[in-house]
Amino acid sequence: MGHSIPASATISAGGSAGRAATFAGNLVRRRLSRSPLAIAGAALAGAVLVAGLLAPFIAPYRYDQDDFRHLALEGPSRAHWLGVDIHGRDTLSRVIFGARVSLEVALAAMVVSVTIGVVVGAVAGYVGGWTDEVLMRLADTFSAFPGILLAVAITAVVEKRSLFIVFLALGLVGWPAVARVVRSRALTVREEEFVLAARALGAGRARIIFRHLLPHCLPPVIVVATALMASNILGEAGLGFLGIGVEPPHPSWGNMLADARPRLTAQPWLCIGPAAAVAIAVLGFNMLGDALRDALDPRQPG
Amino acid sequence: MKTYIIRRLANVVPVLLGVSLLTFTTMYLLPGDPAELLGGQTSDPEAAQAIRKRYHLDQPLVVQYIAFLARLGRGDLGESLRSRRPVLRILAERFVVTLQVAAGALIFALVVGLPAGVIAATRPRSILDGACMLLALVGLSVPVFLLGLIMMILFTWEGSFFVPSGYAPLSIRHLGLPCLALGTVPAALLARMTRSSMLEVLSSDHVRAARAKGLAEWRVVIRHGLRNALIPILTIIGTSAASLLSGAVLTETVFSLPGLGRQIVDAIDDRDYPVVIGGVLWLAVTFVLVNLIVDLLYGALDPRIRYD
Numbered sequence: 001m002g003h004s005i006p007a008s009a010t011i012s013a014g015g016s017a018g019r020a021a022t023f024a025g026n027l028v029r030r031r032l033s034r035s036p037l038a039i040a041g042a043a044l045a046g047a048v049l050v051a052g053l054l055a056p057f058i059a060p061y062r063y064d065q066d067d068f069r070h071l072a073l074e075g076p077s078r079a080h081w082l083g084v085d086i087h088g089r090d091t092l093s094r095v096i097f098g099a100r101v102s103l104e105v106a107l108a109a110m111v112v113s114v115t116i117g118v119v120v121g122a123v124a125g126y127v128g129g130w131t132d133e134v135l136m137r138l139a140d141t142f143s144a145f146p147g148i149l150l151a152v153a154i155t156a157v158v159e160k161r162s163l164f165i166v167f168l169a170l171g172l173v174g175w176p177a178v179a180r181v182v183r184s185r186a187l188t189v190r191e192e193e194f195v196l197a198a199r200a201l202g203a204g205r206a207r208i209i210f211r212h213l214l215p216h217c218l219p220p221v222i223v224v225a226t227a228l229m230a231s232n233i234l235g236e237a238g239l240g241f242l243g244i245g246v247e248p249p250h251p252s253w254g255n256m257l258a259d260a261r262p263r264l265t266a267q268p269w270l271c272i273g274p275a276a277a278v279a280i281a282v283l284g285f286n287m288l289g290d291a292l293r294d295a296l297d298p299r300q301p302g
Numbered sequence: 303m304k305t306y307i308i309r310r311l312a313n314v315v316p317v318l319l320g321v322s323l324l325t326f327t328t329m330y331l332l333p334g335d336p337a338e339l340l341g342g343q344t345s346d347p348e349a350a351q352a353i354r355k356r357y358h359l360d361q362p363l364v365v366q367y368i369a370f371l372a373r374l375g376r377g378d379l380g381e382s383l384r385s386r387r388p389v390l391r392i393l394a395e396r397f398v399v400t401l402q403v404a405a406g407a408l409i410f411a412l413v414v415g416l417p418a419g420v421i422a423a424t425r426p427r428s429i430l431d432g433a434c435m436l437l438a439l440v441g442l443s444v445p446v447f448l449l450g451l452i453m454m455i456l457f458t459w460e461g462s463f464f465v466p467s468g469y470a471p472l473s474i475r476h477l478g479l480p481c482l483a484l485g486t487v488p489a490a491l492l493a494r495m496t497r498s499s500m501l502e503v504l505s506s507d508h509v510r511a512a513r514a515k516g517l518a519e520w521r522v523v524i525r526h527g528l529r530n531a532l533i534p535i536l537t538i539i540g541t542s543a544a545s546l547l548s549g550a551v552l553t554e555t556v557f558s559l560p561g562l563g564r565q566i567v568d569a570i571d572d573r574d575y576p577v578v579i580g581g582v583l584w585l586a587v588t589f590v591l592v593n594l595i596v597d598l599l600y601g602a603l604d605p606r607i608r609y610d
Contacts, residue, residue: 137313141320144586148551149563153328153570153578230443237445238552242567257448264455275448282443290439 031295038291044284045229048277052099059093064249076269083269085259087249094251095273101245101252102281105167106232112171114225117178122209122217124179125186136183139176147173148238155244166245170235174228181224185217192216219296226289230282237278253278303601310597314590321586322579326370329575330363357383370579379583380576382569389580393562397584399469400561403553404546406481408539411488416535418489419496424523426501434493441490450483450556467558480557484550488542495534503530532603540596547585 032038051058076083082091124135151169155162189195190213198212239245240254241261248255253274260271354360358369373380379389415438422434458466463475470476503509504527512522551563562581569577 137316138320140313140317140590141324144317144589145321145324146547146551146563146566146582146585149566149570149582149585150328152567234443234445238447241445241447241552242555257445257451261451264451268455271448271451275444275452278445278448279440279443282445283439286439286443 028295032291035291035295037287038295041284041287041289041291044280045288046284048099048281048284049103051096052103055097055100059090059096061090061093063089063094063097063251065089065093075267082273083267085256085270086263089249091256091270091273094256095253095277098251098253098256098274098277099281101163101250102233102236102278105163105170105236105245106229108167109170109174109232109235110225110228112167113174113228114178114221116171117175117224118182118214118217118221120175121179121182122186122214125183125217126190126209126213127205132183135179139179142172143176145173147235148242151239151244152242163246166236166239169239170232173235174232177228178221178224181220182217185220186213189213189216223289223293223296226285226292230285230289233278233281233285237274307598310594314594317590318583318586322371322374322583323367325579325582326367327363329578330366379580382574382577384569384572384574384577389576392565392577393580393584396560396562396565396581397588398471399559400547400550400554400563402472402477403480403484403550403559403561406477407483407485407488407546408542410481410485411492411538411542412535414485415489415492415538416496416531418493419531420500420523420528422493422497423500423504423527431497435497438490438493441486444486445552446483446487447552447556449486450480450553453479453483454556469559476557477559480553480559483556484546484553487545488538491542492535492538495538496531499534500527500531503527533600536596536599536603540593543589543592543596547588 080090080092082095085091085094120135120139124132147169150172151165154165154169195208195212198208203212236245236252237254237257240252240256241258243255243258245254246252256274257271257278260267260274263270351360358366361369370380377390379393381388382392385392418434418438422431425431454466457464457479464479465475466479468476500523504523509522509526512526513519517525547563550561551567553559554561554564555567562584566578566581566585569581
């Protein structure tokens with residue numbers, strides 16, 4: 001096989017899982033294309049993705065551009081659909097550029113979580129014994145550690161706002177969930193006969209874990225990763241609200257909401273844009289996650 | 303059972319050590335000298351040195367950490383660098399506030415999420431089911447602080463029942479809105495989990511038997527179905543414990559409540575190390591204990607789960 005694994009096999013791709021994966025991949029794809037949840041989720045998340053990628057082309061103004069023809073804090077108008085903020089900047093444009101920050105942070109943090117979680121989970125599950133014990137206590141430690149406070153503390157350390165801190169904090173908070181999912185899967189997969197076969201052929205531990213074990217642990221990871229995207233976007237918004245994240249004048253949905261807070265009743269349009277953007281992005285990824293979970297669940301019919 | 307409890311308690315020790323070490327190291331790496339904070343206006347280097355000596359801030363990290371552990375063993379978390387009051391007492395005062403909000407949020411989640419899940423499960427794929435589940439998804443997707451802000455706009459005005467900010471013990475006027483805001487996510491999670499586990503139970507044989515012997519439908523649902531849905535409730539309490547406790551930072555910020563989360567954030571700004579370390583440990587202990595109790599209750603509620 002090896003050479004001709006079709007694209008549809010990506011869901012549980014891997015050298016040892018060729019034909020079965022193709023079949024499962026087709027099934028998953030069919031289920032997803034029929035699920036209204038998946039379509040709605042993909043549409044919402046996709047809209048945010050497009051906004052982030054094409055921000056400079058879509059946004060009517062630049063995110064740091066004052067429009068002197070309009071008064072600061074002016075309400076919605078034909079020129080500025082969501083009004084202008086206290087510096088005379090177009091709110092809609094800032095919401096669109098804010099998508100970049102949210103997606104960048106969410107994606108980077110998700111990659112950190114998945115990388116650490118997959119490696120830790122697979123090693124803990126396959127090796128077992130004391131290694132398992134130590135790694136899982138480490139996972140417990142990180143889930144018991146309040147992540148928001150970690151970010152606040154590190155921001156105080158470097159005395160500078162930076163996105164790096166946000167994604168590191170969110171990434172470190174997210175990995176135990178991935179590790180637990182991978183570990184429980186690895187515990188069952190390691191008893192399979194192809195693992196025994198690989199061992200009989202003299203494959204080393206690392207080779208077995210990364211070549212044979214991991215591909216079979218990936219489907220639940222996709223579900224968790226999608227959920228992490230949603231919770232990371234929420235996390236970035238929360239941290240931005242506390243004043244942690246990108247340096248102004250760069251817009252993030254969190255810092256826009258923080259700026260809008262004192263003017264909630266007088267200029268409510270300032271908060272509607274970023275609020276709706278967070279809700280749409282998170283809702284989209286949550287829906288996608290739900291749809292993926294249903295589609296990858298072998299107990300579901302059809 | 304007894305050995306299970308002992309083993310779980312034994313697991314708690316390394317986790318708490320890890321959390322304390324993590325916090326301790328982060329605090330140690332923080333720039334900004336607490337001695338200056340304590341010395342205040344007097345920029346006398348000798349006085350600052352004396353303060354460093356008094357609080358052992360001149361010792362290396364390892365020595366400080368071991369001394370900290372030794373004091374912790376005697377139940378002593380030190381005293382605040384700012385107010386000179388015992389850290390334990392400060393934290394206990396603040397925790398009372400956070401606990402009230404978290405408990406209120408959990409009650410809200412039970413009152414709203416549980417019935418919503420049951421109703422959705424008894425009429426699967428109906429409009430009511432769809433509406434409940436869509437609402438739950440939306441509830442999961444709105445940031446806590448945003449909900450707080452929206453509620454503030456909607457429910458508070460000059461002379462309204464709810465008060466937009468401030469704290470009074472056990473006062474619904476002050477704590478009602480924070481509880482609603484913080485309780486929305488657990489409510490949504492609970493509704494989803496109750497629905498899926500009820501759906502599973504309602505299609506099982508013992509429920510069919512109950513229906514076949516002519517029991518009233520509400521009785522089947524409540525007596526035979528809902529009992530089995532108690533497990534997801536427990537799970538939600540366990541998983542929500544973390545977000546209720548540390549997520550309370552945002553709620554406490556929005557509603558200006560003097561809770562534990564807010565205290566820790568303020569202490570970070572003040573470089574008040576003992577309060578930060580004590581506070582994070584306090585949160586971690588609470589989180590670990592809640593999850594331990596939840597795990598033990600699983601066995602009490604579901605005789606099929608055994609510990610050995």
